[in-house]
Amino acid sequence: PGLPVGAVFAVLLAMGLVASLGGGVRWGLLNEILAKGGYLPGRSVFNMMSGLTQIAGFATGGALLAALSPRVCLLLSAALYLTAALALRLGLSARPPRSAGRPSASATWRANSTLWSDRSRRLTYLGLWLPNGMVVGCESLYVSYAPHAAGTLFACGALGMFAGDVTVGRLLPPGVRRRLATPLLLLLAVPYLAFAVHPPLPLAALCVTLASAGFGASLVQQERLMDLTPGELAGQALGLHSSGMLTMQGVSAAAAGAVAQLTTPATGMALMAAGSVAVTLVLAAAGRRTPRPLITPAPAAVEGSARSR
Incomplete structure (x- = not known):
């Protein structure tokens, strides 16, 4: 109680650093343990479960906040993180x-320069x-836009992500999916233009x-990234x-907050x-001027085995 705002930001910064490292380890491990071409369906399983747990989490968190203090809810969340860490430690086998x-x-800098x-x-x-x-x-302004219904907006966002990931990861054939990165990115942003008129x-x-269904674009883009990247x-x-991604999300949230302070x-x-x-649109135009690399399609047997988010 009474933790200064600067200290809260320091804690969040540390969490972001750990999350960034954990993301590279997690997704690299996923790409390693799945058969060739299986990254996208495997990642879609992760995303699908994440969407479901976010929907349940926002609903449960809102209910807990009505009965408990924010401090107690945060401590319960920390306990759940520790439980998840223990499950990973005991459940994952050792790998070279x-x-x-x-x-x-x-070495990291050299590899990033190569990429x-x-x-x-x-x-x-x-x-x-x-x-x-x-x-x-945009999402960072939900609480400012609707202080008493922000949980509803977050839950709707998680539901949209779930629907988009199921569609992209499980339902669309590879040939169609690879052409949808730009349309999905436009879907991700265009509905928010309606907020200019302050909708109910x-x-x-x-x-x-x-x-939020447009977040399925990241699956298409990550599949392309894996096709363009040497295995090592x-x-x-x-x-x-x-x-x-985490850096740009943080920068964009800060920028959105600054704009909201000056306007609404x-x-x-x-x-x-x-x-x-x-x-x-600028990136799509630049992509059309870039020679297309040879991308080997994923084997059909793998593609049909586990499509999800």
């Missing part, structure tokens, strides 16, 4: 390291970081649900994706969405 030698910042040197990978990274991050800036809560919840750099590539939360959401649309 992906690379030998002593880890160093210079960034290819134009196709560079555009893929920007597509993963920028449009997504700006829409997370039911319409706002519908817009959030529709927009897969974990590094996913770690760079995770750290860049609704205007801030609409402006961030307009920025996301503009970036998506």
